[in-house]
Amino acid sequence: xxxxxxxxxxxxxxxxxxxxxxxxxxxxxxxxxxxxxxxxxxxxxxxxxxxxxxxxxxxxxxxxxxxxxxxxxxxxxxxxxxxxxxxxxxxxxxxxxxxxxxxxxxxxxxxxxxxxxxxxxxxxxxxxxxxxxxxxxxxxxxxxxxxxxxxxxxxxxxxxxxxxxxxxxxxxxxxxxxxxxxxxxxxxxxxxxxxxxxxxxxxxxxxxxxxxxxxxxxxxxxxxxxxxxxxxxxxxxxxxxxxxxxxxxxxxxxxxxxxxxxxxxxxxxxxxxxxxxxxxxxxxxxxxxxxxxxxxxxxxxxxxxxxxxxxxxxxxxxxxxxxxxxxxxxxxxxxxxxxxxxxxxxxxxxxxxxxxxxxxxxxxxxxxxxxxxxxxxxxxxxxxxxxxxxxxxxxxxxxxxxxxxxxxxxxxxxxxxxxxxxxxxxxxxxxxxxxxxxxxxxxxxxxxxxxxxxxxxxxxxxxxxxxxxxxxxxxxxxxxxxxxxxxxxxxxxxxxxxx
Amino acid sequence: xxxxxxxxxxxxxxxxxxxxxxxxxxxxxxxxxxxxxxxxxxxxxxxxxxxxxxxxxxxxxxxxxxxxxxxxxxxxxxxxxxxxxxxxxxxxxxxxxxxxxxxxxxxxxxxxxxxxxxxxxxxxxxxxxxxxxxxxxxxxxxxxxxxxxxxxxxxxxxxxxxxxxxxxxxxxxxxxxxxxxxxxxxxxxxxxxxxxxxxxxxxxxxxxxxxxxxxxxxxxxxxxxxxxxxxxxxxxxxxxxxxxxxxxxxxxxxxxxxxxxxxxxxxxxxxxxxxxxxxxxxxxxxxxxxxxxxxxxxxxxxxxxxxxxxxxxxxxxxxxxxxxxxxxxxxxxxxxxxxxxxxxxxxxxxxxxxxxxxxxxxxxxxxxxxxxxxxxxxxxxxxxxxxxxxxxxxxxxxxxxxxxxxxxxxxxxxxxxxxxxxxxxxxxxxxxxxxxxxxxxxxxxxxxxxxxxxxxxxxxxxxxxxxxxxxxxxxxxxxxxxxxxxxxxxxxxxxxxxx
Numbered sequence: 001x002x003x004x005x006x007x008x009x010x011x012x013x014x015x016x017x018x019x020x021x022x023x024x025x026x027x028x029x030x031x032x033x034x035x036x037x038x039x040x041x042x043x044x045x046x047x048x049x050x051x052x053x054x055x056x057x058x059x060x061x062x063x064x065x066x067x068x069x070x071x072x073x074x075x076x077x078x079x080x081x082x083x084x085x086x087x088x089x090x091x092x093x094x095x096x097x098x099x100x101x102x103x104x105x106x107x108x109x110x111x112x113x114x115x116x117x118x119x120x121x122x123x124x125x126x127x128x129x130x131x132x133x134x135x136x137x138x139x140x141x142x143x144x145x146x147x148x149x150x151x152x153x154x155x156x157x158x159x160x161x162x163x164x165x166x167x168x169x170x171x172x173x174x175x176x177x178x179x180x181x182x183x184x185x186x187x188x189x190x191x192x193x194x195x196x197x198x199x200x201x202x203x204x205x206x207x208x209x210x211x212x213x214x215x216x217x218x219x220x221x222x223x224x225x226x227x228x229x230x231x232x233x234x235x236x237x238x239x240x241x242x243x244x245x246x247x248x249x250x251x252x253x254x255x256x257x258x259x260x261x262x263x264x265x266x267x268x269x270x271x272x273x274x275x276x277x278x279x280x281x282x283x284x285x286x287x288x289x290x291x292x293x294x295x296x297x298x299x300x301x302x303x304x305x306x307x308x309x310x311x312x313x314x315x316x317x318x319x320x321x322x323x324x325x326x327x328x329x330x331x332x333x334x335x336x337x338x339x340x341x342x343x344x345x346x347x348x349x350x351x352x353x354x355x356x357x358x359x360x361x362x363x364x365x366x367x368x369x370x371x372x373x374x375x376x377x378x379x380x381x382x383x384x385x386x387x388x389x390x391x392x393x394x395x396x397x398x399x400x401x402x403x404x405x406x407x408x409x410x411x412x413x414x415x416x417x418x419x420x421x422x423x424x425x426x427x428x429x430x431x432x433x434x435x436x437x438x439x440x441x442x443x444x445x446x447x448x449x450x451x452x453x454x455x456x457x458x459x460x461x462x463x464x465x466x467x468x469x470x471x472x473x474x475x476x477x478x479x480x481x482x483x484x485x486x487x488x489x490x491x492x493x494x495x496x497x498x499x
Numbered sequence: 500x501x502x503x504x505x506x507x508x509x510x511x512x513x514x515x516x517x518x519x520x521x522x523x524x525x526x527x528x529x530x531x532x533x534x535x536x537x538x539x540x541x542x543x544x545x546x547x548x549x550x551x552x553x554x555x556x557x558x559x560x561x562x563x564x565x566x567x568x569x570x571x572x573x574x575x576x577x578x579x580x581x582x583x584x585x586x587x588x589x590x591x592x593x594x595x596x597x598x599x600x601x602x603x604x605x606x607x608x609x610x611x612x613x614x615x616x617x618x619x620x621x622x623x624x625x626x627x628x629x630x631x632x633x634x635x636x637x638x639x640x641x642x643x644x645x646x647x648x649x650x651x652x653x654x655x656x657x658x659x660x661x662x663x664x665x666x667x668x669x670x671x672x673x674x675x676x677x678x679x680x681x682x683x684x685x686x687x688x689x690x691x692x693x694x695x696x697x698x699x700x701x702x703x704x705x706x707x708x709x710x711x712x713x714x715x716x717x718x719x720x721x722x723x724x725x726x727x728x729x730x731x732x733x734x735x736x737x738x739x740x741x742x743x744x745x746x747x748x749x750x751x752x753x754x755x756x757x758x759x760x761x762x763x764x765x766x767x768x769x770x771x772x773x774x775x776x777x778x779x780x781x782x783x784x785x786x787x788x789x790x791x792x793x794x795x796x797x798x799x800x801x802x803x804x805x806x807x808x809x810x811x812x813x814x815x816x817x818x819x820x821x822x823x824x825x826x827x828x829x830x831x832x833x834x835x836x837x838x839x840x841x842x843x844x845x846x847x848x849x850x851x852x853x854x855x856x857x858x859x860x861x862x863x864x865x866x867x868x869x870x871x872x873x874x875x876x877x878x879x880x881x882x883x884x885x886x887x888x889x890x891x892x893x894x895x896x897x898x899x900x901x902x903x904x905x906x907x908x909x910x911x912x913x914x915x916x917x918x919x920x921x922x923x924x925x926x927x928x929x930x931x932x933x934x935x936x937x938x939x940x941x942x943x944x945x946x947x948x949x950x951x952x953x954x955x956x957x958x959x960x961x962x963x964x965x966x967x968x969x970x971x972x973x974x975x976x977x978x979x980x981x982x983x984x985x986x987x988x989x990x991x992x993x994x995x996x997x998x
Contacts, residue, residue: 016950017715017781108756216516250951254785254939257607257969279949280781282516286753289788311897313812332831376896382885386877397875398810440753450778451515452749470756 015208016276019222019231024211027220027233031055033493034221034234035199035241036207036274039067040479041462042241043190044486045445045493047131050197052494054236058194059205059223061269066187068243068266068434068463069479073146074182076128076483077101077156077476079172080121084152087137092170094118099167100158101468104324105477108287108470116443117468117484124484125174132189136177144299145322145475150177156474157321161400173476186479205230210238210277210458218281218457237457237493239445241486244435244463245272255288256435258331263422263432265292274464275438281458284450286466288437292473295326296422296430297339298357301349303405305341306387307418310334312370312379314387317399321474329418330431338373339416340366340384342409346416354421359414369413384409436473438465445489459493461486514707515775518721518730523710526719526732530554532992533720533733534698534740535706535773538566539978540961541740542689543985544944544992546630549696551993553735557693558704558722560768565686567742567765567933567962568978572645573681575627575982576600576655576975578671579620583651586636591669593617598666599657600967603823604976607786607969615942616967616983623983624673631688635676643798644821644974649676655973656820660899672975685978704729709737709776709957717780717956736956736992738944740985743934743962744771754787755934757830762921762931764791773963774937780957783949785965787936791972794825795921795929796838797856800848802904804840805886806917809833811869811878813886816898820973828917829930837872838915839865839883841908845915853920858913868912883908935972937964944988958992960985 032054035046042058043065050056058065079085079097098118102109129135135152147154154173157163176182194201204225211220211231220233245251246264251272253260264270279285303319307329315333316325329337341349341359350357363369370380388408390396396406419430439447439460446454447465462482469477531553534545541557542564549555557564578584578596597617601608628634634651646653653672656662675681693700703724710719710730719732744750745763750771752759763769774784802818806828814832815824828836840848840858849856862868869879887907889895895905918929938946938959945953946964961981968976 017948108752108759253607254783254965255787260607276949279778279783282779282781284753284778285784285787287788288754288784289786378885379897382881386881398878449516450775 016280017209018212018281019209021211021213021219024220024231026231028230029057030233030235031057032234032236033239034059034232035239036221037067037240037242037464038065038191038201039241039243039462039482040069040187040190041482041486042067042239043187043194044483045239045241045461045490046194046199047190047197048487048490049494050194050199052491054494056199057232058199058201059207059221060201060203061206062267063203065191065201065203066184066267068270069482070184070187071267072181072183072479073175073475074178074186075154075156075173075175075476075479076186077172077474077480078121078125078174079170080118082122082125082174084135084137084174085170085172088139088153088171090170091168092172094121096167096170097121097172100163101477103163103166104157104474105468105472106470110466110468113443113481113485114468117481127487128483131193133176133186135174139171142300143303143319143321146181148179150179151175152177155321156476157324160320160402161317183479207273207277210281212281216281216456218455234457236495237459239489239493240274240278240439240447240458240460240464241462242274242464243270244438245275246270246434248272255437256291259291259293259433259435262293262429265432265434270434270463274460278439278447278455278458278460281455282449283455284440284448286437286440287469290436290469290471291433292323292436293327293330293431293433294323295329295418296432297416297418297420298349298354300353301341301416302339302418304345304348305339306384306409308338308340308380308383310336312375312383314383314398317396317401319402319405323474324472327473337418339418340369340380340409341414341416343412345407345409346414357420359416361415362412364412366411366413369415373415384413435463436466436469438463441465443485443488444492445485446492459489461489515779516708517711517780518708520710520712520718523719523730525730527729528556529732529734530556531733531735532738533558533731534738535720536566536739536741536963537564537690537700538740538742538961538981539568539686539689540981540985541566541738542686542693543982544738544740544960544989545693545698546689546696547986547989548993549693549698551990553993555698556731557698557700558706558720559700559702560705561766562702564690564700564702565683565766567769568981569683569686570766571680571682571978572674572974573677573685574653574655574672574674574975574978575685576671576973576979577620577624577673578669579617581621581624581673583634583636583673584669587638587652587670589669590667591671593620595666595669596620596671599662600976602662602665603656603973604967604971605969609965609967612942612980612984613967616980626986627982630692632675632685634673638670641799642802642818642820645680647678649678651676654820655975656823659819659901660816682978706772706776709780711780715780715955717954733956735994736958738988738992739773739777739938739946739957739959739963740961741773741963742769743937744774745769745933747771754936755790758790758792758932758934761792761928764931764933769933769962773959777938777946777954777957777959780954781948782954782957783939783947785936785939786968789935789968789970790932791822791935792826792829792930792932793822794828794917795931796915796917796919797848797853799852800840800915801838801917803844803847804838805883805908807837807839807879807882809835811874811882813882813897816895816900818901818904822973823971826972836917838917839868839879839908840913840915842911842913844906844908845913856919858915860914861911863911865910865912868914872914883912934962935965935968937962940964942984942987943991944984945991958988960988
């Protein structure tokens with residue numbers, strides 16, 4: 001125990017309350033920049049700060065770096081004309097990228113952050129490549145969560161209605177060549193780059209409080225290491241990259257209760273600690289209710305069939321990015337939701353993509369199936385009749401599903417819960433997600449006080465902050481804005497201490 | 500200028516940052532309890548604190564008390580068997596009241612606050628009556644925003660599906676006998692009662708910051724009065740009853756962007772200042788994205804017709820409380836929305852309730868009307884056909900609209916924008932609302948720090964806090980929880996300073 005605090009100046013509010021500089025007897029470490037959390041945002045921040053010449057330490061609560069980023073699919077949302085896009089035959093521009101994300105991540109995106117993110121995306125691609133992250137110059141061409149191939153490029157909803165009418169469609173999902181979830185490879189490369197640039201990692205180190213001087217400038221971090229309290233002086237700044245708060249039930253209840261009880265897309269450490277440490281200093285938050293949510297079904301089941309709500313009504317084109325229909329269902333449509341599909345469609349999925357999949361309900365006609373599902377009398381029959389009439393004409397005037405996936409559904413029909421792959425595991429609800437809201441930051445990662453002014457010495461990036469998102473989400477934008485704004489925070493923090 | 504602050508201890512973060520006790524040279528006023536804001540919550544808090552023997556001052560930023568409460572409809576949500584309910588022939592219980600509000604204000608209500616609110620509702624009714632607020636023992640029996648009568652009791656959605664299946668329906672909207680918006684009468688009585696109990700009002704006084712001692716206890720308030728800074732010592736506590744933040748564009752953008760650009764249900768002073776002053780001390784917030792929203796149309800237009808979304812789909816029973824269908828539309832259904840109504844229905848409204856009302860579109864058939872509205876081909880025709888078939892049978896299997904309002908719609912048909920009364924005024928969007936999220940408080944009004952512990956000396960109530968609401972809203976619950984929890988905060992703050 002190297003730090004003692006004078007008890008009179010430390011209110012009893014748990015370890016989250018700031019520690020006054022006057023109460024710190026001795027710092028155990030003295031560095032330029034302390035980064036708290038070693039996911040993708042922390043890695044990008046540490047790498048840029050170290051490259052700029054700063055002495056950097058990254059604190060990671062687990063015994064190895066990676067965070068939730070290392071467990072993710074690994075897609076990074078990049079565009080505007082990257083070499084991979086060009087090699088695959090797609091033209092793109094920063095304006096088209098902006099127009100798509102403005103709609104898909106909206107309403108109410110942070111336009112300033114988003115504009116910068118799009119304008120500098122090709123440059124960000126080059127930075128990633130320079131640090132060893134490569135993308136195969138080939139394309140996977142069907143809606144899915146994570147392609148089972150090493151293709152470097154995928155659609156993330158850009159070619160689905162209504163987005164295809166708002167911007168020239170170009171695929172922008174860039175993925176490492178693992179053939180599966182690729183977040184670990186991204187993090188492996190970034191962690192190596194941080195080390196090569198001279199950044200140090202202190203594992204098993206959980207930050208517990210920020211240290212502030214008498215002018216309320218953040219000048220350090222208190223942390224727990226193997227049961228000991230250790231104190232870091234940060235001469236230039238502290239960067240919080242602690243992730244979101246999906247693992248903190250109390251914060252979920254307060255801000256994003258829609259995710260309570262559902263699966264968590266995280267490494268178990270998204271406990272909101274960085275957000276809380278900063279709020280204890282008066283930091284402002286933004287969009288704390290925004291979430292990503294996924295219904296865990298084979299996407300091909302959904303786009304080959306028809307997705308309806310508890311009233312038997314369709315509500316979206318089934319061939320969009322799975323995250324988009326998932327979010328629409330969970331946040332806006334009466335549950336339960338059902339995928340209605342015929343034998344031909346179901347078997348195509350059950351053979352090729354999800355062997356052993358069983359439908360929950362089967363009936364000879366839509367009327368009978370609707371009755372079995374407890375839908376209003378005639379509702380499903382009516383929806384199927386209209387769908388089939390339009391499918392026969394090759395058009396979907398309601399939601400403009402691509403004609404490629406429009407096909408008359410001919411009895412017998414099955415109803416499948418669109419959470420089926422999650423539901424089948426006993427402990428899961430079939431829905432999993434994470435939080436998008438967090439600290440309110442400038443485009444350079446400075447954390448804003450509720451007064452609107454930056455808190456001197458304090459920076460943040462990644463899911464500890466509110467990033468480029470409004471109320472929508474598509475994959476790749478968390479690794480995307482985490483690395484992009486993590487870099488900016490790292491560069492800003494490495495500047496001479498002037499703020 | 501009676502207060503000076505040593506500049507070294509006051510970070511430059513605007514006036515919202517807390518003032519340290521050490522930097523206050525002299526207090527201009529020395530009282531037990533300072534209440535900030537004189538709406539219904541402030542009045543209830545001041546009244547109870549003064550009744551308990553505390554020396555109380557209420558700071559009001561305008562030149563007269565009343566706040567947004569005085570401009571409201573005046574309905575107070577009370578039940579569990581009040582004398583007015585009994586006189587009108589309704590049985591009720593705290594459990595039925597709880598079951599209804601749990602559903603109508605949900606999902607995700609604060610169950611502890613709601614339970615207390617229901618269990619002690621009859622007692623709260625008596626307290627209001629004791630302080631001069633009377634309710635006529637008669638009932639207004641049709642869905643509406645504000646009845647044009649002096650009847651003391653009205654439905655607030657309790658008798659509409661699905662709520663009528665979840666709890667025994669009883670009307671719980673209690674209203675002062677003004678024959679119109681009655682909030683002013685409620686406030687007139689409460690303000691008089693505060694004065695009679697010895698509470699003092701300091702008008703034209705805008706609180707700017709909280710004063711905290713070295714143990715982070717709130718011990719006073721700094722305020723602006725006619726351009727001068729004045730400082731109040733609060734020996735026992737400060738109670739923030741400053742209202743929500745619908746008048747603060749920056750906070751709306753950060754937390755509840757869905758209300759940006761729409762009308763504001765407020766007195767113009769719901770600027771979130773109390774929330775921000777407390778957050779500058781590390782206070783926790785809750786449900787900052789929750790809002791009330793109203794589509795400004797004659798409710799009878801809606802329940803006599805059929806409400807559809809941008810796809811021509813019905814999405815709710817039209818005979819519920821107008822706030823409920825308004826919120827469903829704004830938050831969850833693709834816009835624009837339309838009321839589809841026939842000539843008989845339209846004329847009944849235009850003659851009796853909204854003389855001069857004009858439909859935006861008229862056509863001989865549903866198919867033609869749908870085409871004119873740009874709905875998907877056949878969509879409106881299909882919805883009207885199904886609605887009429889069910890109306891002929893006297894049943895609505897989709898949304899269980901009461902048979903009393905079910906009637907076949909026979910051409911010619913009109914389409915009316917359900918925001919019509921607001922839209923017709925040039926500067927309005929036809930939607931108006933306010934915010935429901937705010938400070939996280941205990942049932943006794945103690946403001947919680949992000950650490951989970953109460954901030955000593957700091958209390959809050961009303962729309963500056965997150966109250967009994969989840970994501971839903973019905974009228975009467977803001978005057979209701981503001982007065983109910985305002986009272987509890989006032990009593991708690993008046994206790995000897997022990998926290």
